[in-house]
Amino acid sequence: MNATRIAGIVLIVIGLAGFFTGGFSFTKDTTAAKIGPIELTVQEKESVNIPQWLSIGAVVAGAALLALGFRKS
Structure with missing residues (x-):
């Protein structure tokens, strides 16, 4: 397999995953307050x-x- 075919397969998989999931979510830790040794974090x-x-x-x-990858070989 050459690089063109691999890139094509990766784009198709990513495109299908994005189409069916619609997006993704993640959790971010943020420091809300820091008073001396006490630290308040919020997710x-x-x-x-x-x-x-x-x-x-x-x-x-x-x-x-x-298609271009198959056409070249």
């Missing part, structure tokens, strides 16, 4: 939405790279 849940047009674009670009 904030952040979410990132992945637009559907970006996911579809990644699938199309991956398919194009995959």
Whole structure:
């Protein structure tokens, strides 16, 4: 397998994952207050939405790279 085929497969998988999940979330620790030796931390849940047009674009670009990878060999 050459690099073009691998990049195409990776783009297709990432595009499909973004399309079906719609985004991802993560937890971020933040220091809210620090008074002497006492420290108050807060966990904030952040979410990132992945637009559907970006996911579809990644699938199309991956398919194009995959087709070019098979065409060269």
